[in-house]
Amino acid sequence: MSVSPANEGGRWRALPLLGLKAGKLVVTVAITFLGLMVVTFLIGRVVPVDPVLAVVGDRASKSTYDAAYIALGLDKPLYYQFWIYLKQALSGDLGMSVLTKKPIVEDIKRVFPATLELATCGIIIGTLVGVPLGIWGAVRQGRLPDQVIRVVGLVGYSAPIFWLGLLGLLVFYAKLQWVAGPGRIDIAYEYNFTQTTGILLLDTAMQGQWDAFRNVVAHLALPATLLGYFSMAYISRMTRSFMLAELGQEYITAARVKGVPEWRIIWVHALRNAAVPLVTVIALSYAGLLEGSVLTETVFAWPGLGQYLTNSLQNADMNAVLGGTLVIGIIFVGLNLLSDLLYTVLDPRVRRRT
Amino acid sequence: MSDVTTRDWLLSDRPASRRQARLGQAYRTWSQLRRNKLAMVGLSIVVVLILMAIFADVIAPYDPIVGGDLRTERLLPPSWTHLMGTDDQARDIFSRIVHGSRLTLMVVALVAVIATPIGLAVGTTAGYFGGWVDVVLMRITDIFLAFPRLILALAFVAALGPGIENAIIAIAITSWPPYARLARAETMQIRDADYIAAIRLQGAGSARIIWGHVVPLCLSSVIVRVTLDMAGIILTAAGLGFLGLGAQPPQPEWGAMIAGGRRFMIDFWWVATMPGIAIFVVSLGFNLLGDGLRDVLDPKGET
Numbered sequence: 001m002s003v004s005p006a007n008e009g010g011r012w013r014a015l016p017l018l019g020l021k022a023g024k025l026v027v028t029v030a031i032t033f034l035g036l037m038v039v040t041f042l043i044g045r046v047v048p049v050d051p052v053l054a055v056v057g058d059r060a061s062k063s064t065y066d067a068a069y070i071a072l073g074l075d076k077p078l079y080y081q082f083w084i085y086l087k088q089a090l091s092g093d094l095g096m097s098v099l100t101k102k103p104i105v106e107d108i109k110r111v112f113p114a115t116l117e118l119a120t121c122g123i124i125i126g127t128l129v130g131v132p133l134g135i136w137g138a139v140r141q142g143r144l145p146d147q148v149i150r151v152v153g154l155v156g157y158s159a160p161i162f163w164l165g166l167l168g169l170l171v172f173y174a175k176l177q178w179v180a181g182p183g184r185i186d187i188a189y190e191y192n193f194t195q196t197t198g199i200l201l202l203d204t205a206m207q208g209q210w211d212a213f214r215n216v217v218a219h220l221a222l223p224a225t226l227l228g229y230f231s232m233a234y235i236s237r238m239t240r241s242f243m244l245a246e247l248g249q250e251y252i253t254a255a256r257v258k259g260v261p262e263w264r265i266i267w268v269h270a271l272r273n274a275a276v277p278l279v280t281v282i283a284l285s286y287a288g289l290l291e292g293s294v295l296t297e298t299v300f301a302w303p304g305l306g307q308y309l310t311n312s313l314q315n316a317d318m319n320a321v322l323g324g325t326l327v328i329g330i331i332f333v334g335l336n337l338l339s340d341l342l343y344t345v346l347d348p349r350v351r352r353r354t
Numbered sequence: 355m356s357d358v359t360t361r362d363w364l365l366s367d368r369p370a371s372r373r374q375a376r377l378g379q380a381y382r383t384w385s386q387l388r389r390n391k392l393a394m395v396g397l398s399i400v401v402v403l404i405l406m407a408i409f410a411d412v413i414a415p416y417d418p419i420v421g422g423d424l425r426t427e428r429l430l431p432p433s434w435t436h437l438m439g440t441d442d443q444a445r446d447i448f449s450r451i452v453h454g455s456r457l458t459l460m461v462v463a464l465v466a467v468i469a470t471p472i473g474l475a476v477g478t479t480a481g482y483f484g485g486w487v488d489v490v491l492m493r494i495t496d497i498f499l500a501f502p503r504l505i506l507a508l509a510f511v512a513a514l515g516p517g518i519e520n521a522i523i524a525i526a527i528t529s530w531p532p533y534a535r536l537a538r539a540e541t542m543q544i545r546d547a548d549y550i551a552a553i554r555l556q557g558a559g560s561a562r563i564i565w566g567h568v569v570p571l572c573l574s575s576v577i578v579r580v581t582l583d584m585a586g587i588i589l590t591a592a593g594l595g596f597l598g599l600g601a602q603p604p605q606p607e608w609g610a611m612i613a614g615g616r617r618f619m620i621d622f623w624w625v626a627t628m629p630g631i632a633i634f635v636v637s638l639g640f641n642l643l644g645d646g647l648r649d650v651l652d653p654k655g656e657t
Contacts, residue, residue: 035497040509047513154645158638160589162596163612163630166619174620291502295593309505310597313512325509329501336500 029337034086036329040322041085045078047318094323099315104323107308112327113198114184115297115304118223119289121201125228126235127282133232134239138247139266149236156233161226161292165299168222180218182301189215223300227292231285238281242274276347283339287332386650393646399639407455414449418606421445429622439624441615443604447625450606451632457607458636461522461591466580468526473533474576478568480534481541482560492538498531504590511599518607521600525590529583533576540572578651582644585637592633608633 056068069075073084088095094104137149172178180186184200189212195203201220204213246252247270255265294306301307305324312320365382369375387393406413416422421444432439438447480491498506503525510524544550545568553563594600595609603610608629615625 031493032497032500035493036500039497039501039506043509043513154638154641155634158585158589158641159634160592160596160609160612160630160637162593163626163633166612166616166626167630170619170623287502291504294504294508295596298597309508313508314598316512318512321509321512325501325505328505332502333500 025337025340029333032333033330036326036333037086037089038082040326040329041082043325044318044322045081089326094326095319097312097317097320099312099317099320104320107320108305108324108327110198111303111305111308114302115290115293115306117199117201118220118227118296118302118304119286119293121220121224122227122289122292123231123282123286125225126231126285129228130232130235131239131278134236135243135266135271137236137240138243141244146240149240153233153237156230160295161230162295162299164229165223165226165296168226169299172222179222180215182299184216184219184302185212186215186219223296223302227289227296230292231289234285234288235278235281239274239278242277243270246270246274276343279342279346280339283335283342287335290328290331383650387646390646390649392642393649396639396642396644396646399635400643403455403459403636403639406452407459410453410456414446414452416446416449418445418450418453419604429618429625431622432624438628439622441611441625442618447611447628450611451608451629454606454608454611454629454632455636457518457601457605458588458591458633461518461525462584462587462640464522465526465529465587466584468523469529470533470576470580472526473530474537474569474572476530477534477537477539478541478564478572481538482545482564482568484542484545488538491534495531495534498528501528503528503586504593507590507594508597508599511594516599516602518601518605521591521594524594525587528590529587532583533579536576536579537569537572540575541568544568544571574651578644578647581640581647584644585640588633588637588640 052065052068052072052074056064060068073081076084092105094108096102097104097107100107133149133152137146140146169181173181189209192212193203193207193209196206197203200216201213204210204216243266247266252265252270255269256262260269290305293302293304294309296302297304297306298310305328309321309324309328311317312324361381363374364378366374366378369378387397421427422440424444427440427444428442430436430440436446436448438451440446441450476491476495480488480495501509506528507521507524510527511520514520514523550563550567553567558566591600592607592609592612595607595611596613598610598613601607601610603614611629612626612633615622615627615629618625
């Protein structure tokens with residue numbers, strides 16, 4: 001890809017404007033984060049679970065109870081309590097988990113790589129399958145491939161993910177034995193390597209533990225394919241509509257008249273322009289997989305953030321629930337922001353308008 | 355009046371009354387929708403669901419809560435006496451699914467009834483007044499949009515306590531932001547129109563203008579959007595039920611039924627599979643219908 005010098009200059013000239021926009025962006029994001037914390041804080045205040053009992057246990061004496069009551073700041077007005085919550089959260093303290101007896105930040109650090117690994121494999125599968133399918137559907141618009149792809153996508157939109165997961169386990173694990181069962185890795189391999197990154201595919205590969213690596217892949221295959229299928233449904237649909245919009249443009253007609261081969265028109269000319277909004281779509285579906293992971297992880301006994309959240313919920317561990325919710329909210333906002341920024345960087349039209 | 359003249363009356367390009375114009379518009383939409391086969395499939399699924407919910411007592415051959423003989427009728431495979439088999443409490447799964455349609459419809463209807471007015475009120479107010487009212491209301495909307503829907507619903511249910519009523523409230527609280535954004539965008543197009551200025555000059559207050567003249571114009575696009583969301587609402591409710599946070603047993607809620615059958619998945623596959631098929635078919639129906647409606651009413655919106 002060759003970039004003309006004039007073009008390059010245009011990119012740099014836009015920088016001060018980008019800086020101004022970045023300042024506004026920072027304020028917006030800061031307000032959103034503050035709002036996220038207000039929401040989780042308020043949810044935490046309406047719970048019927050007594051936060052003091054959660055700390056001291058139900059057999060504590062009256063004086064211990066009162067001491068903890070004051071230590072938690074519950075005698076102070078609500079806005080002051082929020083201030084404490086905010087200060088602690090900003091210094092990386094989301095409180096202690098009642099269930100694991102550890103700081104919640106530490107818990108989340110421990111379980112997050114599992115979710116990251118699953119969601120990343122899912123989005124890779126979803127993109128690699130969804131984008132070509134969407135292009136194929138757009139090229140064969142209204143014909144059989146388009147119809148089939150549309151129906152396959154609709155099934156992805158309509159089926160409950162936890163149900164498909166159970167069916168998948170029944171067919172591919174219990175009956176056909178093509179994949180491994182629930183969990184991330186068999187216990188036989190679990191201690192053959194050290195978890196440095198927490199992402200087992202990387203850990204096993206870097207330490208040359210290929211048997212363990214194969215085992216991890218066997219465990220990952222089904223849940224990742226499932227998540228990939230759900231993001232594929234969305235990605236292929238959006239790719240199709242972006243490609244249709246591009247293929248109807250005059251520059252495509254011009255290229256056809258010039259005699260550019262059809263594969264080049266589709267894969268180079270049209271796709272390059274469709275790729276800009278597509279990046280946003282992929283970032284959004286990546287964030288959507290965080291949501292899908294809550295149900296998927298429950299079905300596959302996957303020790304990630306989703307399972308941590310549901311486990312804490314079922315044990316009325318409110319600190320952990322709210323901490324997990326907050327972290328997911330922050331990641332969600334971060335990914336949205338990233339997709340906005342990528343859009344600005346990739347699309348010269350957006351850049352010029354600012 | 356014969357059929358041909360009714361049709362002519364509906365399609366008249368000079369409607370004599372407001373009612374005729376509205377009915378004519380509805381008829382045109384319907385005849386366009388009717389040509390879309392997939393949308394018709396979706397519509398029939400939704401109609402069947404509604405009929406099933408109304409006539410559940412007549413259709414269901416057994417009681418949905420009280421099981422049969424625990425010694426001989428547990429976990430029976432599908433047969434002519436038990437169309438979808440029985441579960442671990444010796445209850446007929448088909449009867450439970452038929453009665454479950456009432457819960458599904460109730461969730462969808464209540465979420466729509468709660469979330470639509472909130473979205474409309476926030477969106478039209480923000481769009482009409484603009485300025486700092488707009489900034490504040492839209493920031494709040496963005497904050498709710500910043501959480502993935504299921505996760506926020508989870509947190510709310512955790513705070514309110516499990517149960518189908520709380521699940522409905524939680525889903526409604528997480529559903530309104532997109533409607534607010536849509537209503538705001540529509541309002542901003544309307545608010546500077548001449549007829550709004552005319553009403554204002556006649557001395558109408560802001561509340562009267564918003565409720566009497568802005569909201570009715572935003573209503574149709576918001577309703578299409580709500581229809582498109584219904585499949586998502588069903589899936590979220592089923593997900594909450596599956597996690598044990600929605601409807602509580604022995605209520606025949608489909609998601610909770612899947613959770614109940616999960617333990618027997620390998621040996622008695624039908625217990626968890628049948629309610630899953632029900633969720634799938636119903637949400638497919640709403641998706642097909644919503645897609646068709648959007649193609650007719652808003653052909654350009656492909657998001």
